[in-house]
Amino acid sequence: TSALNCPEADPAQAAATAAAALRAAFAPGGADPYPALVALRAAAPVHYDEGVGTRFLTRFEDCQAVLADPGFVVPDRSWLVRERPEWLGYPAADFFYSSLLGTNADAHARLRRPLAGAFGVRRVAALTAGVEKLGEELLDRFADATSDGGAADFQELVGYPLPVAVVGELIGVPREEQGQFQRLGRGAARLLEPVRTEDDWARADAAVAELREYFAGLLRERRARPAEDLASALAARPGAAGPALTERESADLLLLVLVAGFETTAGLLGLSVFALLTHPEQLALLRADPALLPGAVEESLRWDGPVLMTERLAAEPVRVGGVPVPAGGSVTTVLGAGNRDPQRYPDPDAFLVRRPDVRVLSFGAGPHYCLGAALARLEGVVLLERLLARFPALGLAGPPVRRDSASLRSFDHLPLVTTG
Numbered sequence: 001t002s003a004l005n006c007p008e009a010d011p012a013q014a015a016a017t018a019a020a021a022l023r024a025a026f027a028p029g030g031a032d033p034y035p036a037l038v039a040l041r042a043a044a045p046v047h048y049d050e051g052v053g054t055r056f057l058t059r060f061e062d063c064q065a066v067l068a069d070p071g072f073v074v075p076d077r078s079w080l081v082r083e084r085p086e087w088l089g090y091p092a093a094d095f096f097y098s099s100l101l102g103t104n105a106d107a108h109a110r111l112r113r114p115l116a117g118a119f120g121v122r123r124v125a126a127l128t129a130g131v132e133k134l135g136e137e138l139l140d141r142f143a144d145a146t147s148d149g150g151a152a153d154f155q156e157l158v159g160y161p162l163p164v165a166v167v168g169e170l171i172g173v174p175r176e177e178q179g180q181f182q183r184l185g186r187g188a189a190r191l192l193e194p195v196r197t198e199d200d201w202a203r204a205d206a207a208v209a210e211l212r213e214y215f216a217g218l219l220r221e222r223r224a225r226p227a228e229d230l231a232s233a234l235a236a237r238p239g240a241a242g243p244a245l246t247e248r249e250s251a252d253l254l255l256l257v258l259v260a261g262f263e264t265t266a267g268l269l270g271l272s273v274f275a276l277l278t279h280p281e282q283l284a285l286l287r288a289d290p291a292l293l294p295g296a297v298e299e300s301l302r303w304d305g306p307v308l309m310t311e312r313l314a315a316e317p318v319r320v321g322g323v324p325v326p327a328g329g330s331v332t333t334v335l336g337a338g339n340r341d342p343q344r345y346p347d348p349d350a351f352l353v354r355r356p357d358v359r360v361l362s363f364g365a366g367p368h369y370c371l372g373a374a375l376a377r378l379e380g381v382v383l384l385e386r387l388l389a390r391f392p393a394l395g396l397a398g399p400p401v402r403r404d405s406a407s408l409r410s411f412d413h414l415p416l417v418t419t420g
């Protein structure tokens with residue numbers, strides 16, 4: 001093992017170093033948490049933080065093992081009732097802790113099964129033409145906005161609208177109703193914060209209440225007039241095999257797909273463009289050989305992915321990386337740190353579009369593995385391909401503004417110019 005992976009000899013010193021690194025890594029809006037995550041892994045690859053009450057895992061193997069192990073569960077409704085009864089009045093908590101991301105084992109499988117078709121290889125392939133068309137339209141607007149040589153906000157014009165439109169198309173939200181979706185989706189996405197403020201709850205509550213009502217209406221409409229979309233598939237479910245979902249469960253599934261699929265993908269689009277523009281030699285390689293595009297998207301997900309971390313609870317007493325975790329004990333897999341583990345990737349901090357054998361933790365692993373991974377990759381590849389083909393002189397026009405979040409990495413604003 002290299003010196004980097006050798007925990008410091010003095011445990012008290014190592015714990016203090018780890019605690020300082022942790023604070024530095026998870027400061028909201030952190031432009032670059034990675035040096036602090038290197039320090040954290042070096043001091044304590046499994047680090048228990050008493051304040052947050054969780055063990056931070058920063059090695060690739062530990063993250064992968066925990067996520068793939070059904071002995072680790074996501075916090076669910078029973079956890080909510082037991083540990084956070086003060087949240088019981090929040091509609092957003094009611095939604096989240098019985099949703100796909102807040103259920104385990106059979107309850108989780110029951111909710112996940114009806115979504116399989118919508119995210120299968122065939123359905124995603126069928127969405128390709130739609131993604132290309134939407135991407136092209138948004139890039140037309142971006143071209144107009146920058147045609148005078150001035151800067152335009154890539155996130156406002158492309159990074160957010162594309163995933164909203166794609167999720168909208170998948171679910172079956174009419175185009176003209178997608179505007180409000182972006183606002184509501186961003187409000188509901190506050191639920192993905194590991195530590196939620198009163199303001200996060202207020203925004204998520206308002207968005208969840210409105211979206212539940214909206215999706216209930218959409219499902220009623222599709223039951224009467226089915227189309228080729230996820231809302232229609234769910235509206236028709238009661239006749240299908242297995243215990244039927246209630247109307248509330250169906251509406252909440254659509255809501256979860258929106259929450260999970262939109263801000264994350266906006267993050268990928270902005271982060272990948274930023275990674276390329278700040279690594280001109282890698283951008284040149286990609287421009288010279290567009291066959292490198294899928295690899296470049298993977299490397300971007302690895303180098304700086306949209307989801308920095310996610311939490312699990314040990315169902316039974318267990319050891320992780322040699323450290324005991326009691327039953328009910330919390331662990332946090334720091335995906336962004338595992339993706340840069342030197343044990344897994346040589347020269348992990350380098351951004352290399354030709355890096356071989358990239359298998360990212362960025363979409364999670366195990367029972368909750370991201371349903372939209374193929375769709376997100378498609379959006380990334382299609383958009384980057386068209387963006388680079390259309391704008392040979394793309395450049396940063398000023399400092400980007402990062403999303404105010406400890407766990408979701410994205411840009412609120414990414415000003416670009418299209419003339420060198």
Ligand code: HEM
Nearest residue numbers: 100101260261264265268307310363364368370371372376
């Ligand atoms: C779950 C990341 C795009 C739908 C997850 C998880 C991660 C993730 C890490 C697992 C969370 C956990 O285990 O706690 C991402 C990233 C994306 C992306 C980085 C973009 C680059 C999408 C898209 C959709 C989507 C486009 C759908 C349109 C979902 C759903 C789940 C999920 C439904 C929950 C699965 C379950 O709990 O069984 N995603 N995601 N995601 N994602 Fe994604």
